[in-house]
Amino acid sequence: MRRAADPEAGEVRLGFLNTLGTWLVPELVGAYRGAHPHVRFRLAQDSAGALLDGLLDGRHDLLVTSGPPADQRIAWRALLREPLRLAVPPDHRLAGRRRVRLAEVGGDPFVMMRPEYGLRGITDELFASAGIRPRIAFEGEDAETLRGLVAAGLGVALLPAHGDPPGPPPLLAVADRGSTRTIGLAWHRQRYRAPAVEAFAAFVRGRGRAELRPSTALGPRTGGGAAG
Numbered sequence: 659m660r661r662a663a664d665p666e667a668g669e670v671r672l673g674f675l676n677t678l679g680t681w682l683v684p685e686l687v688g689a690y691r692g693a694h695p696h697v698r699f700r701l702a703q704d705s706a707g708a709l710l711d712g713l714l715d716g717r718h719d720l721l722v723t724s725g726p727p728a729d730q731r732i733a734w735r736a737l738l739r740e741p742l743r744l745a746v747p748p749d750h751r752l753a754g755r756r757r758v759r760l761a762e763v764g765g766d767p768f769v770m771m772r773p774e775y776g777l778r779g780i781t782d783e784l785f786a787s788a789g790i791r792p793r794i795a796f797e798g799e800d801a802e803t804l805r806g807l808v809a810a811g812l813g814v815a816l817l818p819a820h821g822d823p824p825g826p827p828p829l830l831a832v833a834d835r836g837s838t839r840t841i842g843l844a845w846h847r848q849r850y851r852a853p854a855v856e857a858f859a860a861f862v863r864g865r866g867r868a869e870l871r872p873s874t875a876l877g878p879r880t881g882g883g884a885a886g
Contacts, residue, residue: 665694665697665853665854665856665857666694666696666697666854667696667697667854668697668698668852668853668854668855669697669698669699669700669852669854670697670698670699670700670719670720670854670855670858671699671700671702671717671718671719671720671855672687672699672700672701672702672718672719672720672721672722672858673701673702673703673704673709673712673713673717673718673720673721673722673723674701674702674703674709674721674722674723675703675704675705675706675709675722675723675724675775675776675777676703676704676705676775676799676800676801677777677801677818678722678841679703680802681820682722682820682841683701683722686722686861686862686865687699687701689861689865690858690861694857697854697857697858702717702718705772705774705775705776705799706723706724706725706774706775706776706779707774708774709721709723710723710727710729710732710844713732713844713845713846714729714731714732714846716849719845719851719852719855720843720844720845720855720858720859720862721843721844721845722737722841722842722843722844722862723776723841723842723844724740724776724777724780724839724840724841724842725776725779725780725839725840725842726842726844727844731846731847731848732844732845732846732847733844733845733846733847734842734843734844735842735843735863735866736840736841736842736866737841737842737843737862737863737865737866738840738841738866739838739839739840739841740818740819740820740838740839740840740841741818741819741831741832741837741838742780742781742784742816742817742818742819742832742837742838742839743816743817743818743819743829743830743831743832744758744760744763744814744815744816744817744829744830744831744832745804745805745808745814745815745816745817745827745828745829745830746763746808746814746827746828746830747808747809747810747811747814747826747827748809748826748827748828749811750814750828752830753828755830756830756831757830757831757832757833758830758831758832758833759788759832759833759834760784760785760788760790760832760834760837761788761789761790763814764788764789764790764792765793766793766813766814767793767794767795767812767813767814768792768793768794768795768813768814768815769794769795769796769797769798769804769807769808769812769813769814769815770792770794770796770797770798770804770815770816771797771798771799771801771804772797772798772799773797775799776839777801777816777818777839780816780839781816783836784816784832784834784836784837787834787835787836788834795807795812795813796812796813801817801818804817805817805827808827809826809827816832816837817829818839842866843859843862843863843866845859
């Protein structure tokens with residue numbers, strides 16, 4: 659009980675999107691553990707819907723996810739805005755371009771995340787705004803799989819910009835308005851949070867404001883909205 663009440667020795671149960679496991683979450687957890695080495699982390703990686711279910715039923719203390727959940731029981735604070743890029747095969751007709759509009763690939767096959775993933779919802783909204791009814795070649799659960807399939811020539815894909823390894827496929831800036839996703843921290847408004855959880859949450863919010871991607875960091879925001 660004493661350890662659980664100690665902010666320097668408790669446990670943080672953190673859920674996060676699959677696409678944040680290659681850069682953002684390791685950065686946050688690694689930086690925090692460097693200053694608080696006795697805090698333990700129980701990590702869970704899943705889709706947006708499954709993470710929200712876990713937060714509501716008490717399996718997670720905090721979530722790092724995209725977009726404010728619509729459930730009013732959940733508070734959410736924005737941390738940063740992440741650009742989306744269009745990944746195209748190396749021999750694609752637009753591979754030499756730096757910036758494109760989605761309408762230019764409206765007839766191409768797309769590889770996409772499955773519908774239960776937050777990135778898919780953002781992608782669907784962008785397609786609707788561009789007047790595109792995408793021809794789907796594959797639906798997956800992992801951005802790295804989509805990237806590999808694009809490189810193999812199966813289609814094109816909208817992918818997060820951060821954490822990209824060097825090499826193919828080419829990633830092009832997207833000119834369409836709203837071609838970003840907002841990453842934030844979510845927690846249950848009414849559930850007790852141990853001191854270690856509160857301390858880590860404060861650290862993450864501070865990184866979002868002051869250090870993490872300072873050119874795109876956002877101010878505080880809580881409450882509802884469309885599910886991410």
